[in-house]
Amino acid sequence: MNKVLMQGNKIIGEAAIRAGCRFYAGYPITPQNELPEYMAENLRKIEGGVFVQSESELAAIHMVIGASAAGARAMTSSSSPGISLKQEGISSLAACELPAVIVNMMRGGPGLGNISPSQGDYLQATKGGGHGDYHIIVLGPASVQEIADLTMDAFDLADEYRTPVMILADGMLGQMMEPVVFKKPKPRNYPEKFMMKGAGGGKSKIIRGLILDPLDMEEHIWKLKRKYQMIAEKECRYELYETNDAELILVAYGTSSRIAKGAIKRLRNEGLRVGLFRPITLWPFPAEGLRELAKKVENFLVFEMSAGQMLEDVLLALKGKARIGFHGRPGGVVPTPAELSNVVLRKYNRKDGLTEIEE
Amino acid sequence: MKKVFGRPLSMKNNPFHYCAGCGHSTAHRLIAEVIDELGIRDITIGLPPAGCAVLAYNYFDVDMIEAQHGRGPATATGLKRILPDRIIFSYQGDGDLAAIGTAESFHAANRGENITVIFINNAVYGMTGGQMAPTSTLGQKTTTSPTGRNTTLDGYPIMMSDVLAMLPGTAYIERCTVTTPANIIKAKKAIRKAFQYQIDGEGFSMVEILSPCPTNWKMSPVEACRWIDEVMTKQFPLGVIKDRPAQEKKREQKGN
């Protein structure tokens, strides 16, 4: 297949359409506007394809609920403040076990923040986000090619586990162009019995998250929990980079993992043995892979474009098993590989510097 | 023997949990009868709201998907756009349609979504225990307007049907009530027309039903009906507010 140079936001649109997405609703917000624009132009050209510019992010996610219930592969997208608005519907999708894909092109926050690339929504995305006992699958692409691949995977995962799936990227990945090759999408495998199309002479169906009897609700939540455990066992993904002989492992995802790779190249040129652990699934967090590394490596440095969010997952995974440090640039700052390599250099030579965030 | 009265086929054999004298039971039944009569049970999908009618799926024997508070018309939009040949109705209360979901209702109407909304206006928040609604009348005492609704502090009752009727996307809006047999028959006709217009692809149709809530109004069922007829209808006059297809038909006939 041909390699094309395309922007991250548009690639999500194209990959989604190729994966069979037939419903998109969204409300404009920078830095992801090219995605709804792409869908407006291209999804409507396809038979049965629906694009709706909704009155709000809230309305968009609830439209997605309807479209998903009706049996369509459905998607919405936004950036941080808009994702906060969508949480009501995401919680609902999780409760009702409806598949959907939600894209968050993160920007600086809290509040309106700014429109620069940031990773400040990690906790919101991976720890629930909306109310209630639930998780959603969160995928963290680090390149435009991976955006294309993971967008297609997101629809498959959403169907397989009947759960919302979030693609968590940032303004930089959304805005930048890189060459991409679209893989062949898998055929959809989503049973008709989960779709709501009218009773059609048979028994009528109910899709709901309201379960007034606490014991029944408890049972529903344990059922969801078992599903989440299964996802955690089967779906963890991560990348290892230069870890074989590493004395220090950087832990970073998305844009910051790219910067980490740049820093590692510099550090290796100076003879420092530094590697990278890059979670691709942010939920489920690939804790097992990280613990595996900790059998050989003592020193870990978490690097995020936030004040320290994924750090909590790394601490949970490695506490007592390794020394853990942190370097963060929140608020929309994108640090350079040179800056990061300087930080690593200091910590590498003075390894006790890595214990600073332990209790 | 000829059966003259029975449970509509689109209704499950479950006793209503609604209070004595509550308008929901009557409204449910009317909708079910209309679905039966139009023969659309197999292709109808309903959206119950948050509020007392949240359990409507226990009563309607059609496919039902719960909508979050106020979001019915948005979820209905998603359903209808994917399944344009299905009949979609969203059942909403006054808090749902005129407060928390004003935007979703307004914009679904403005897009002319080909759906039907049944708007139950009882001038009070029922499920949560009788707080002030956006449609509470002036001077009406509720648990959050204990000295009566006061325009300075609480604003005015919103006449959503009249507001939505101004939008070109709406096809049909009528305000009815269920206080007397005559009114109930009128309400059923209105509901039937609203569904028929959806079948005909006319766009957004809505029937507002002034509905008694004796429990929260602290009245007997009979007093509640009287309060609607004597007080509430002054604020919310009954009748057809907009009937675009009928107007168009009239214009055509004149033209001929």
Added chain:
Amino acid sequence: MLVKTIFCGFGGQGVLMMGYTLANGGMNAGFNVTYLPSYGAEVRGGTANCTVVISDEEIASPIASNPENIIALNTPSLMAFQNRAASGGNLFINSSIISIEPTRHDIRVFKIPLADIAEKLGDKRTANTVMMGAFMKITGLIPPDIFLKSIESVMGSKKKEVVEMNRRAFEVGFDFLK
């Protein structure tokens, strides 16, 4: 090899298109490339810039804090970006409308009167291609043939005279700098 280039100028001068064409050419020449435009409120004031990174290895950051090359099409952009250039880097200036002198002395400065050259060629729209010719002469980033093919595919024009005009503009730009 890792080369970062910033294109900057007024919105409407074709800044983003120039960057896109370079990135496309880089891709077609078999390199890893990234292209990052300025976006949002940044572009509402009428200025535009984009960053293109070309490398034979995986690219870490699409952002350039110290680019090897800067192409400045107007004076405000020159003033805003010249200090970012890496020491020993190249600064290409559209001298048709930039009359001030760059303040940096540790970089190579190339002045190309784009409008004048393009006018002589008979088509003002070829100005940016002239610049790219000069740019390729100095940087040697991409083989000219591959780059010209990329221009054609980006412009999507099959018209022979347009293709020919761009080829000429590129050559004139290429030959302008000795």
